[in-house]
Amino acid sequence: MKESEIIKKLVKTFDYTDRSIIEGPGDDCAVIDLGDKKNFYIFTVDDLVENTHFLMDYLKPSEVASRLVRMNVSDIYSMGDAVPIYCLVSSGINDKKIDNEWLADFIKALKKELDFFGVKNIGGNISKSETVFFTLSLCGKVSKKGITRRCGAKAEDILCCVGNMGDVKAAVETMLSKKRDFFTSDEKKLFGSFVKPRIYKDYASCISKYASSMLDNSDGLYRSLEIISEVNSVRVKLDINSLSFVASKSLKRWSVLNHKDFKEYVISGGEDYNLIFTVPEKNINKLKSDIKDVHIIGRLENGYGVDISEYEGKIHYFEHF
Incomplete structure (x- = not known):
């Protein structure tokens, strides 16, 4: 089964007709109208999973943190006149692979990256896991006049x-x-x-x-x-x-x-x-x-x-x- 097929099954199952949902699955971010006159609010989430996206014995903790943040903020900026605002960070930790020093370096680098892009962390979740993973959920805002979605292109563009x-x-x-x-x-x-x-x-x-x-x-x-x-x-x-x-x-x-x-x-x-x-x-x-x-x-x-x-x-x- 392909990733695209799984997404299609999800889209068929859930209702995205609420007037506040400007864009559900299918773009780099979900786009929500919360009543702000100037801005839509946008949401994205992505993972870094050990042995799928990175190798524990190859990347430094600071490099894992950098990739985690940048792959997510990229989605936000691709929406046009947009900025990331808040994030939630979740992780699955294997204490046989990650020690206190590794975790301290990761957290330090994570804060540095989030500060660079003007993102405030507002919480998250930690669980024990055989496979190490990190998940970043981002909330941002995009100007209603400056939003650029995947749709909108025409022949001759x-x-x-x-x-x-x-x-x-x-x-x-x-x-x-x-x-x-x-x-x-x-x-x-x-x-x-x-x-x-x-x-x-x-x-x-x-x-x-x-x-x-x-x-x-x-x-x-x-x-x-x-x-x-x-x-x-x-x-x-x-x-x-x-x-x-x-x-x-x-x-x-x-x-x-x-x-x-x-x-x-x-x-x-x-x-x-x-x-x-x-x-x-x-x-x-x-x-x-x-x-x-x-x-x-x-x-x-x-x-x-x-x-x-x-x-x-x-x-x-x-x-x-």
């Missing part, structure tokens, strides 16, 4: 992104093949993208002024483009040549050294947490004037599906099951 893609997939492969003490300088940079992904909080609000839709790139570029197609009933044509501009120099050098195609890592990699969005053609010059780092990577057309006909490599993306 321009497909854009900010940030690099593919680094994390390369980092994970490197982690599984060697100890971090033996990383090259490029592998250290790729690994840095894994443990402390860049979050484009200073760009999201500006992008929301011009974009018709937006999402964070957590499951890989190809899956993100599938989502845009499915939600908006459009055909997404990816410009393969543009991928050279969104692949980092470290990824390109690593790919040459390891006889890999960097385009496969850009297309199929996940957990980069950069922003992918669509922009009406009339807005594109204004956006590029405000944000120099915007990359144009394709266009939306009438039809359905994802067109990467110029690419002959492998396509795959992360599924839990």
Whole structure:
């Protein structure tokens, strides 16, 4: 059973017709109208599970904390003119794997990350567990005028992104093949993208002024483009040549050294947490004037599906099951 199939079963079971629910399952955040004249309130939750998302003997506690916070706040900022506000942190602890020093370092780093993004912790839960896990639930707010959801894109819109893609997939492969003490300088940079992904909080609000839709790139570029197609009933044509501009120099050098195609890592990699969005053609010059780092990577057309006909490599993306 696929993750998407489980979500569909949940959606069919629960009632999301309450007028206060602006967006239930299906976007980066749930969106709720609580009567605030200017803002909606947004909610997201995500996990880090040992041996699924991280290895206890490989990551430092500070790195686990950083990933936990950043993978969640990325969802908040992908909603446009938004900010995270409060969080709940839950954990499953195995005291044979986590000692007092590990936990102290984790909590210190967790507070530092939450402070950086302006998030206040308001509680959580702790349980004993054979498998170590951490869950972060976030509440934020988004301007009603500046909200940017996955829906809203139309044919002829321009497909854009900010940030690099593919680094994390390369980092994970490197982690599984060697100890971090033996990383090259490029592998250290790729690994840095894994443990402390860049979050484009200073760009999201500006992008929301011009974009018709937006999402964070957590499951890989190809899956993100599938989502845009499915939600908006459009055909997404990816410009393969543009991928050279969104692949980092470290990824390109690593790919040459390891006889890999960097385009496969850009297309199929996940957990980069950069922003992918669509922009009406009339807005594109204004956006590029405000944000120099915007990359144009394709266009939306009438039809359905994802067109990467110029690419002959492998396509795959992360599924839990």
